[in-house]
Amino acid sequence: MNQHVSPKMNRRAFVIGTAAVGAGLAIGLDIPFGGPAVVRAADGSPEIGAWVVVRPDDTVVIRIARSEMGQGSLTGLAQLVAEELECDWTKVTTEYPTPGQSVARKRVWGDFSTGGSRGIRSSQDYVRKGGATARVMLIQAAADAWKVPASECTAANSVITHTPSGRTTTYGKVAEAAAKLTPPADVKLKDPKDWKLIGKGVKRLDTADKTTGTMIYGVDVKLPGMLNAAIKDCPVFGGKVKSFDEAKITGMKGVKKVVKVGDTAVAVVADTWWHAKTALEALPIVWDEGDNAKVSSESIAKWLAEGLNNDQPAYVGNKNGDAKAAIAGAAKKVEAVYSYPYQNHATMEPMNATALYTADKCEVWCGTQNGEAAFAAVLEASGLPAEKCDVHKVMPGGGFGRRGQTDYVRQAVIIAKQMPGTPIKLLWSREEDMAHGRYHPITQCKMTGAFDANNNLVALHYRLSGQSILFSLRPDALQNGMDPAAFQGVAQSGEAAFGYSVPNLLIEHAMRNPHVPPGFWRGVNVNHNAIYMECFMDELAQAAGQDPLEFRRKLMGNHPKHLAVLNAVAEKIGWTTPAPQGVYRGIAQVMGYGSYVAGAAEISVTDGSKIKMHRIVASTDPGYVVNPAQVERQVAGSFVYGLSALFYGGCTVKDGKIEQTNFDTYNSMRINEMPKVETVMVPSGGFWGGVGEPTIGVAAPAVLNAYFAATGRRIRSVPLRDQNITFA
Amino acid sequence: MANLTINGKNFTLDVEPDTPLLWAIRENAGLTGTKYGCGIAQCGACTVHMDGAAIRSCGVSVSEAEGKKITTIEGLASGDSLHRVQEAWIAQDVPQCGYCQSGMIMAVAALLNEKPKPTDADIDEAITNICRCGTFQQVREAIHTIASA
Secondary structure, eight states: OOOOOOSSOOHHHHHHHHHTTSOTTOOEEEOOTTSOOEEEOTTSOBBSSTTEEEOTTSOEEEEOOSOOSSSSHHHHHHHHHHHHHTOOGGGEEEEOOOHHHHHHTTSTTOOOOOOTTOTTTTTHHHHHHHHHHHHHHHHHHHHHHHTSOGGGEEEETTEEEETTTTEEEEHHHHHHHHHTSOOOSOOOOOOGGGOSSTTOOOOOSSOHHHHHTOOOBGGGOOOTTOEEEEEEEOSSTTOEEEEEOGGGTTTSTTEEEEEEETTTEEEEEESSHHHHHHHHHHSOEEEEOOGGGGOOHHHHHHHHHHHTSTTSOOEEEEEESOHHHHHHTOSEEEEEEEEEOBBOOOOSSOOEEEEEEETTEEEEEEOOSOHHHHHHHHHHHHOOOGGGEEEEEOBOSOOTTGGGSOHHHHHHHHHHHTSTTSOEEEEOOHHHHHHTOOBBOOEEEEEEEEEOTTSOEEEEEEEEEEOOHHHHHOGGGOBTTBOGGGGTTTBSSSTTBOOOOOSEEEEEEEEOOOSSOBOOOTTTHHHHHHHHHHHHHHHHHHHHTOOHHHHHHHHOTTOHHHHHHHHHHHHHHTTTSOOOTTOEEEEEEEEETTEEEEEEEEEEEETTTEEEEEEEEEEEEOSSOSOHHHHHHHHHHHHHHHHHHHHTOOBOEETTEEOOOSTTTSOOOOGGGOOOEEEEEOOOOSSOOOOTTTTHHHHHHHHHHHHHHHHSOOOOBSOGGGGTOEEO | OEEEEETTEEEEEOOOTTSBHHHIIIIISOOTTSOOSOSSSSSOTTEEEETTEEEEGGGSBHHHHTTSEEEOGGGSSBTTBOOHHHHHHHHTTOOSSOTTHHHHHHHHHHHHHHOSSOOHHHHHHHOOOOOSSOOHHHHHHHHHHHHTO
């Protein structure tokens, strides 16, 4: 027998453990005479509207529907609620409602999805109203008790004051009475100039447990009687399990069961994950790989290259004038072909989920970027109705878009369903995680620019060929077959609009969908579009004999917000003053996720192949900044993620499978390779843009443009390791 | 069976001698603060101290760890008082997702034991942990803050 020895009881593990028996966040109802229902949190404290629970000791519990995965949204969302609530920030704590509870209450907490840099911007309005609603109710309850008009009372720091008499009370004291009031139909939100908490770089609410090992990630979930599962899915996407020889491993230590997971995967369930993994590696599996086994990176590249030809069909995403005619009649033409590879999210914590299936209930504990999508996966895989299912979100060890998908949740339920009553923790090995990502899509791009006799850019043709994410993951979002998201960063208008005015413009996408499953990878289509466009802008500037910054500025007169961040970056890096001896600069800008960003890099290059990063400067205009300290971290982190992909990334395909297997073949930047990122925030107000993703778009082109400045050599494909270029 | 000394306590664990220390710590001793990231000693998420030195516990077998003093993130604090690295991490809000930070903190604690005032070059050489969120800037600043305290 394997023994689980636990020297000290871990509080969070205990909470999660008991959650298996009862509900995670039990909500009770009592209906007093003459008033609406009072909804209670698990500890009996009353809800003041769905977003706020106030305890008698004045602790304020703020409900968070979106997922925290490191990006800081949990803290930012709490700030938004607390700003309007006028509560004592030092007494704020948070909790996740479950998707099951939300569905049971007609989705009172709205969308749980945490992707597309939407965490703050898509919920800021209703969460602030949630805070304001609670404040109005709390003040009203105090006014009722004092028998004075509510208009004579104010609230600050969880204290309500009756101004004329100077009487005071606290939120905790009036919470019970407030909970019985009918919420106001409408509330007025503060003018941004009156914000006290929004815009402040307050400390994150979730840091302490991350420094002591007590934070529970999906991989750490423990349930009574739990077994562990390791899984192997057919390495060729689309392939199936033909057979496996279970008898070869049934006697191995700790092995409890070998199960098929759908048509494509096999899992070994054992007492420990180490035993499960060891046995899985010894299990002979025969795959039916199918036709996809013939696909390679070379065959994909060839197919995509065909899409660059103008005789192939393409969807037009942005157009004005007649680019093809203008190019045909131009005084001078510049043409270049770029490419960007598949990338794996490689979250530090591999995919995992813990499922408990019984005849009348199915519960899952996992890190997820979309609690409701995970919930839907549980319903589908368990075959049980919504009222018998739930998902308990725990901290994910990174998301970056990967944990918006639910493949691992579905697998855990399918395994658990074959062992009713036994909780099963499914954990992917790093190798499985590399083999079964939802990869950044693969594309190529041919760009042609044309000048008149005075070196004015008169036409630009941007022809993208490659994979559509929506085609694979959200076909309902295609518009007459076109993937509108393919034009992120080069779109005509909207949250990822092109920042240049060119009299004759054609931006189009020849869709080619290889069998490798694509996904939303931090920055999504902004990544390659920004590299293509911003590197080519430098090529055009060079052809025109102009400074890359000045060349851009002349095209950006109608795009003042794009231009403002570019100017901010140029000023901070000192573009107009010479760089130190041997140091070269590159610059780039893009719009994505409703925000305007720009970046500049200073690098030196030894022997044409060893890059040392000296400085990175980044500017961002997300409209409003909720927490500048977290924005700074997201901007810096975007460079680490984006430059890791540029230097070390790239997933290649051989015999239909991904070749990279772990961090030895899919490396990531370390501290010695990364300079300080100097972030300039220029929030212009009046709109809410995202922060987690847009900056990644400018990371690679700023460095590639600096590399050209240093060497005179254009790099048009990623990763740099393929060209023997690495960090000094 | 293996006898391990982890965080000053003796554990008799029912594991095969070639089991990686990481999994004995996580699954048999039940200390989940030490994380699995790669299993091939590349990422550093599983960093613990063995006789005071930072090691990657996924690459060390239980038999190699017997008779040694193992310290995990759970054993870094002295009772209720946090280690100065943990304190600095909280004060400077270093973690993002936090998954790599147990290993990062253990690596930094070992560095500071060896070199109380590390230079940037010392940090570059000693801290080779992967952080996909990209907390390097905060890690470096926090190390310097501790060193200058």
